Amino acid sequence: MVFFNFGFFFFYFGIPFTLLVSLINHQPLNNGLLINTFQATRVLESPHTAIGLIIIFLVYYWLLKNKLEKKWLTILFLFFLCFGIKFYVATTLGMLIGFYLLFNRGKNYIKKLISLTVVASIAVLIFLQPDFKKPPTFIFSPFSTVHHLIESPNLFYNKNLILARYFLYEKGIGPRLLAIELYSLFLFVFFYLGSRFFGIFYFFLRKKIKPLDIAVFLTFIACIFLSTFFIQRGDWFNPIQFLVPSAYLFALYTALFFYNLFKKNKLIFITIFIPTFIFTFLPNLLNLTYLNNQARLVINKEEIEALNFLKKMPFGYVFAPIDENDTSYVTAFSHKPTYLNFLTINQTLGINYQERLKKIENPQNFNPENIEVKYFYLPKQNPYTQKIIDKFSTKKYQKTFENKKVIIFSKKQPSLER
Structure with missing residues (x-):
């Protein structure tokens, strides 16, 4: 004993x-x-x-x-x-x-x-x-x-x-x-x-x-x-x-x-x-x-709703801002690959992501046309989102989802002229 x-x-x-x-x-x-x-x-x-x-x-x-x-x-x-x-x-x-x-x-x-x-x-x-x-x-x-x-x-x-x-x-x-x-x-x-x-x-x-x-x-x-x-x-x-x-x-x-x-x-x-x-x-x-203590990352119900919507959409790559927690929860819940997330894992696996990072690290130079994705998943409270949101006002992008916390844009397919 x-x-x-x-x-x-x-x-x-x-x-x-x-x-x-x-x-x-x-x-x-x-x-x-x-x-x-x-x-x-x-x-x-x-x-x-x-x-x-x-x-x-x-x-x-x-x-x-x-x-x-x-x-x-x-x-x-x-x-x-x-x-x-x-x-x-x-x-x-x-x-x-x-x-x-x-x-x-x-x-x-x-x-x-x-x-x-x-x-x-x-x-x-x-x-x-x-x-x-x-x-x-x-x-x-x-x-x-x-x-x-x-x-x-x-x-x-x-x-x-x-x-x-x-x-x-x-x-x-x-x-x-x-x-x-x-x-x-x-x-x-x-x-x-x-x-x-x-x-x-x-x-x-x-x-x-x-x-x-x-x-x-x-x-x-x-x-x-x-x-x-x-x-x-x-x-x-x-x-x-x-x-x-x-x-x-x-x-x-x-x-x-x-x-x-x-x-x-x-x-x-x-x-x-x-x-x-x-x-x-x-x-x-x-x-x-x-x-x-507050959890390191809490995914609120509005984001879960947005991610479930994205999950049902046709396959396509997703852009999501790199958050302070550097996680890949968007990929995990939407079942769609993201443009660039979880930099630590990329470094561990020896993946060269520098070219992609250059395109998005400065929100002032962010150009959605240069990002090879189909969807843009943008949490409204993310500071990065607030700096780039105006760049989706053109007719090239369609708002496919919005609630109190998240807005999702998708690239419009170019129309074929007869």
Whole structure:
């Protein structure tokens, strides 16, 4: 029962050390992070991450209970689905299974490794559809994602280390530069794992370690490597998400660490656990206020009405102003491709959109005749719409829909003269 309580606490309330850095910097508590899903109480901001984590823990349970043979086909199926749900979680799951097969060396483990690789390859081709003619999504850039730990004023800001690092870069790789990078790497792991950081000690304090535990630890090391040695086109910091599943697995091992400590030495347990409890529980109280925050994007009923109308119209490309949220909701709800939206995804996929962006980025120079679309979806409250609306007053454009929030124009087909 004691272990269950520890596990429940760290799994459902595990959080990076946001309270610690706020105290160090004498700043108000702020749980805003580059990747918010490190916070257990905010993981549902990314439902696909949450679903992926359920799959990982289900597979972990089967491996723990030695049900690999019985559940192998189901594991392969879930692994395949995981690529369509969350790539970062699928990668972590694949490494966890792969390392377990290597160290457990059960029946037909080589064949299982091959089948795991084949399933991963098929899933990548189906769900990710890589285009090898375009630049790679991930770029090798060692330690780039850890620099913000010492550069951000609200984290472990250190001006002297920043200046020293830039100076040493000019000199080339050396022991002092490596020491700074490794220190930043330690802060990265320490901060983002947060209260789950103590799970690391479990592995080093065990006299005998099981193949599954070895697999978890090696997966953790591999995820650190992927998180800190690569950046992503578009959102450069996205590879940090490779570490998210490991953080949740380490919630289990943190619970084991404190449970063993509780049984062996209650004084040391109290000395370590009480501060950990404070640095874990209090920041989560702030997340309760998050439920009162306005949603990042709310599509009102008038827009839904307009999008449903557009959905019923004949096929054609749609121009919609790029909104501040940079989303593709017009495409999602109208089932029609848009001229240019979701620039971050375009960057990630290596799509060259600069020519299209030049045509629309300045509303003063916007010319609807130069936009190769059939429909113009214009939310009335969008500042961009208000600057270009007068350009649709000519007879070349027909108002096909209007309500309180949205107006839709369509290009008239040129009439054929006899």
